[in-house]
Amino acid sequence: MLFQYYFKITMRYITFFSLLFLLISLSAQTTSILFLGNSLTYSNDLPSTVERIAGTYDIEIDARSICLANYGLEDHINDGQFQKLLTQNKFDYVIFQQGPSSQAYGRESLIEFGGKIASVSRAHGAEPVYLMVWTSLNYYHTFDDVILNHINAAKINEARVLPVGKFWKMHYDKEKDDQLYSFDLFHPSAKGSFLAAVVIFHSLFPDENLERLLSISYADWDKRSLKKLIEMIMEEDK
Numbered sequence: 645m646l647f648q649y650y651f652k653i654t655m656r657y658i659t660f661f662s663l664l665f666l667l668i669s670l671s672a673q674t675t676s677i678l679f680l681g682n683s684l685t686y687s688n689d690l691p692s693t694v695e696r697i698a699g700t701y702d703i704e705i706d707a708r709s710i711c712l713a714n715y716g717l718e719d720h721i722n723d724g725q726f727q728k729l730l731t732q733n734k735f736d737y738v739i740f741q742q743g744p745s746s747q748a749y750g751r752e753s754l755i756e757f758g759g760k761i762a763s764v765s766r767a768h769g770a771e772p773v774y775l776m777v778w779t780s781l782n783y784y785h786t787f788d789d790v791i792l793n794h795i796n797a798a799k800i801n802e803a804r805v806l807p808v809g810k811f812w813k814m815h816y817d818k819e820k821d822d823q824l825y826s827f828d829l830f831h832p833s834a835k836g837s838f839l840a841a842v843v844i845f846h847s848l849f850p851d852e853n854l855e856r857l858l859s860i861s862y863a864d865w866d867k868r869s870l871k872k873l874i875e876m877i878m879e880e881d882k
Contacts (some may be wrong), residue, residue, distance in 0.1 A: 675848070678729065678770070679709035680720045680740040680761065684777050686711040686791065687826070688837035697845045700860060701852050708733075716742040726761075730768040737848070738765040739806065741775035746786035746795050762801045774798045774808040775844070780830035781822070784834035787813050793862075806847045806865035808840045814876055823864060835864035839873065846877055854878060 675698075691707035698705045707764050710725050717740060720726055726738070745754050754774070762772035776794040779787045791809050798805035815821060822829075824836035827831050832840065846854055854874045858867055865873075 651767060663835065672705040673738070676707060676733070676735045677710060677737045678715075678726065678735045678777075679707060680726055680738065681709070681711045681775065682715040682742065683711070683713050683831060684743075685709065685741060685775070687831050688834045689846075690832075690837050690840055693837055693841035694844050697841055697857065698849070700856060701849070703849060703852075709733075710801040717753055717761060721757050721760050727764055731763065731768050735765075735768070735770040737773050738770045739773045739775050739844070741777050743791045744777055744779040744783070744786065744809075746779060746789035747784070751793040751797070754793055757801055758797050758803070762803045769802075772801070772803045774803055774805040776805050776807050778812040778824075778832075778836075779807045781825060782826075782829060795856065804864045805846075806844050808843045811843050811873075811877060811880075812836070812839060815873060819869070819872075821869075833864070838862055838865060840875065850881070 677691070677694070679685050685691070686709065691709050695705045695707050703809065708729070710720065710729065712719070720740065730738070736741075738761065740758065742753060743750060745751055758772075758774060765772040774794055774797060776791065779790050785808070791807075791813065794805050794809065812824065816824060823833055824839065825831070826833045826836075842854065844855070846852070853869075854877060857874065858871060
């Protein structure tokens with residue numbers, strides 16, 4: 645009888661700690677992301693900025709990227725690098741972008757080659773995600789078409805879209821914040837890349853409270869302007 649009693653107690657402890665270990669393991673899982681793009685992504689190392697923000701929430705992200713100057717989605721399909729990487733590694737997300745794509749060719753490329761990237765990604769167990777970019781200040785009048793073409797392409801290919809361009813435009817329309825742009829008025833400054841990273845993080849982890857970011861200093865974003873950005877993003881969630 646005494647043996648049975650201690651045996652039951654021991655088994656309960658084993659079960660408890662096994663469950664606890666499982667919960668800890670699950671909470672510590674790494675999210676693997678492959679970024680496909682061009683200089684709009686590799687400027688200021690956007691993937692690393694996303695990793696840094698996630699670290700604020702004790703979320704581990706392993707971000708890898710294939711980003712080459714002047715590359716479009718068609719180029720990524722044709723050169724075969726990302727397909728090879730997907731066969732060798734397990735990714736949770738493949739996030740891909742090209743130029744603004746406000747015109748007909750860009751729209752068709754988003755649909756056709758975005759669809760091909762989505763199919764390859766799904767075949768390897770990764771969720772395909774469009775990264776909606778922004779337009780240059782010189783072509784700011786085309787911004788609505790940039791947003792619409794990304795949304796439509798994602799809908800056609802049944803993929804998610806990260807609305808970076810949408811929030812970029814909302815922020816710029818309110819603040820006239822030229823500091824989002826680098827010297828060429830197209831590529832992002834560090835401030836612009838940080839905005840993009842916040843939107844990407846929030847889109848992938850919507851349950852995390854963005855206000856936690858206010859406790860940390862980020863270059864080019866004072867607490868007042870960052871608070872307004874966060875409020876704008878959270879308002880769109882309602």
